[in-house]
Amino acid sequence: MKLSPALSAGGGVARSPKILDGKTLSRAVGRTVAAEAAAVTKRIGRAPGLAVILVGENPASKTYVAAKHKFAKECGLVTFDSHLPASTTKQELADVIEGYNNNELVDGILLQLPLPAPLDGSEFVRMIAPTKDADGLHPMNQGLLLQGAPAPRPCTPLGVMTMLDLALSNITLSDTTTLADLSPASLAGKKAVVIGRSQLVGKPMGFLLLERNATVTFAHSKTPDLPGVCREADVLVAAVGVPRLVKRDFVKPGAIVLDVGINRLPDGKLCGDVDYEDVAPISSAITPVPGGVGPMTVAMLISNTLQNCKRNNGITA
Numbered sequence: 001m002k003l004s005p006a007l008s009a010g011g012g013v014a015r016s017p018k019i020l021d022g023k024t025l026s027r028a029v030g031r032t033v034a035a036e037a038a039a040v041t042k043r044i045g046r047a048p049g050l051a052v053i054l055v056g057e058n059p060a061s062k063t064y065v066a067a068k069h070k071f072a073k074e075c076g077l078v079t080f081d082s083h084l085p086a087s088t089t090k091q092e093l094a095d096v097i098e099g100y101n102n103n104e105l106v107d108g109i110l111l112q113l114p115l116p117a118p119l120d121g122s123e124f125v126r127m128i129a130p131t132k133d134a135d136g137l138h139p140m141n142q143g144l145l146l147q148g149a150p151a152p153r154p155c156t157p158l159g160v161m162t163m164l165d166l167a168l169s170n171i172t173l174s175d176t177t178t179l180a181d182l183s184p185a186s187l188a189g190k191k192a193v194v195i196g197r198s199q200l201v202g203k204p205m206g207f208l209l210l211e212r213n214a215t216v217t218f219a220h221s222k223t224p225d226l227p228g229v230c231r232e233a234d235v236l237v238a239a240v241g242v243p244r245l246v247k248r249d250f251v252k253p254g255a256i257v258l259d260v261g262i263n264r265l266p267d268g269k270l271c272g273d274v275d276y277e278d279v280a281p282i283s284s285a286i287t288p289v290p291g292g293v294g295p296m297t298v299a300m301l302i303s304n305t306l307q308n309c310k311r312n313n314g315i316t317a
């Protein structure tokens with residue numbers, strides 16, 4: 001593997017960082033998924049299907065769900081839509097999930113989180129058939145991740161890994177780029193720090209980095225000297241939920257900085273967990289917010305659905 005100049009030098013960075021454009025990269029994922037979905041459709045006589053379940057009227061969730069339907073359709077998938085009222089009972093939601101578990105046209109089920117109180121998201125994620133889990137959050141699939149066995153991986157960390165592959169490649173994204181143009185980068189000998197240890201992002205993120213042979217540190221709210229710990233990182237992932245927590249003094253010159261955070265500021269604007277303006281000049285590659293990890297999460301959900309369909313139909317190529 002060829003490391004980016006800044007990473008291989010391990011020292012100061014003099015040139016502008018590579019901006020990891022999640023919107024453009026997600027279109028490259030989409031081209032790959034569309035081509036594979038077309039081949040699968042021909043082979044099994046139906047398109048891969050994604051079911052999206054939304055409970056309540058959370059405006060952010062509605063936006064995310066709309067983006068997921070749109071991306072899936074653009075890639076040639078069929079989508080099923082269950083928009084349930086916030087007053088939905090446990091039994092009603094369980095019945096909807098069970099219906100999709102038993103529906104042969106559905107390969108991926110996404111339950112949009114968070115659920116309105118008193119519904120508990122993790123209780124219902126467990127009801128999704130693991131083989132139809134589009135988000136990769138079912139406990140069985142999280143266990144398979146720990147074992148390094150094939151299973152749907154959590155979408156956001158998966159998207160971050162693809163951005164890392166882009167960071168460590170020499171390719172320039174274009175209208176014809178596909179995932180075939182990127183190869184999985186080895187992180188042997190590199191230190192990765194993940195700030196955050198949630199089930200959704202931080203923990204699976206760390207294990208995906210470990211799979212690529214990085215030496216991984218998890219940092220969290222009880223970590224002393226957070227800037228010092230982060231400064232060790234060749235690859236720094238922030239999944240915290242604190243606006244612009246990561247400043248220049250957290251970052252080793254030449255590090256790759258991947259910002260998962262999506263925070264809404266009082267003025268309505270979005271920002272990440274990284275102070276982009278402060279950090280970008282000393283990084284070798286960095287994700288913007290918005291337009292970074294967010295679009296990749298959507299793309300990976302659709303990719304997971306396709307992969308479920310292939311796995312469940314014995315298609316290996």
Ligand code: NAP
Binds near residue numbers: 198202241262293294
């Ligand atoms: P979460 O469940 O609230 O976890 C946050 C983690 O950050 C926890 O492990 C917490 O530590 C740690 N933390 C909080 N404050 C900290 C501090 N001051 N210093 C160090 N660590 C601190 O959040 P999440 O679900 O992982 O999401 C994290 C961020 O990613 C949020 O902004 C969320 O909106 C965003 N997100 C984005 C996408 C996307 O597609 N881009 C997807 C999912 C989430 P403790 O464990 O010690 O409490």
